[in-house]
Amino acid sequence: MIKRQFPSTRLRRLRRTESIRSVISETNLLISDLIWPLFVIEGKNQKQPIKSMPGVERYSIDKILQKCEIASLHGISMIALFPKLEEDKKDRFGSDAYNSNNLICRCIREIKKYFPELIIICDVALDPYTDHGHDGIIENDIILNDKTNDSLVKQALTLATAGCDIVAPSDMMDGRIGKIRTAFENNGFVDMIILSYAAKYASAFYGPFRDAVGAGLLLGSKGKTTYQMDPRNSLEAISEISLDINEGADIIMIKPAMPYLDIVSQISKKFQIPCFAYQVSGEYSMLVAASKNGWLSEDDVIKESLIGIKRAGATAIFTYFAPKIAKSLKDGIF
């Protein structure tokens, strides 16, 4: 180790101008790091604001196509689709999840017609489809793991058949990655990518998302704590991720991002597969709300939050800021 001492070493020399800082920067955000989550609704020419996520809207399929156009123009190569179902489509079992003509499948087929290159990621979880808002099947107040897995497998096959490129199980049932992988192998979907929400914490930061997809508002005091991870744990994240990789996940995800950067950092160093992070709805709303009040400088905090996630080790980031940031990056003003 070279002994660096003042004044032969003055670290401020390399901070003197923006061009020097840019050349020596260790972390850089790229357009290819960004994944854009989009909310889909029924109807034509429809858009609905989401109260708790100012600036984010739900769109009918024809409008989603316009957003795909924007994604392509800005160079965003991956989008993630989340449906908000009409109430009469929901039931106790979330059975519309494996209806091949459901909202999300129709949306996938339409996008693939016009934007075959755009990579579509879809959640595998029952919460938008169940009338109780849980990710799984519930009996006597208990979420049934194995019975839920049977439905998740059917949902994953339905999404694959519709043309989705990446399925993202976000339900946190045990063993579901292995079951889905086996079903894919047995049904000719050998190239389907599984992005596992492997370390998904039981987080209050998902509040605005549940508003956006109209799920989980009836969850009661236990919330999703019997299946999502306890925020107090980090060793458990390693177990979750090891299991999911062994069961056949291609990519793993940590979620939320900002309060869990220690997990992103550990996991991205420990495992040799891509590690994504999700800057979730609550993180989005928090930054936007403070900026709207004039308490934070919006563009600067967005950039800093994303750079922080990348610096921690994320390979790519789900963020509702994706179109905005992609545009700035493209215009060279990031």
Ligand code: PBG
């Ligand atoms: C559903 C799901 C959730 C999110 C992504 N998929 C919510 C939850 O588990 O309650 C959260 C995304 C966000 O907050 O932006 N399984």
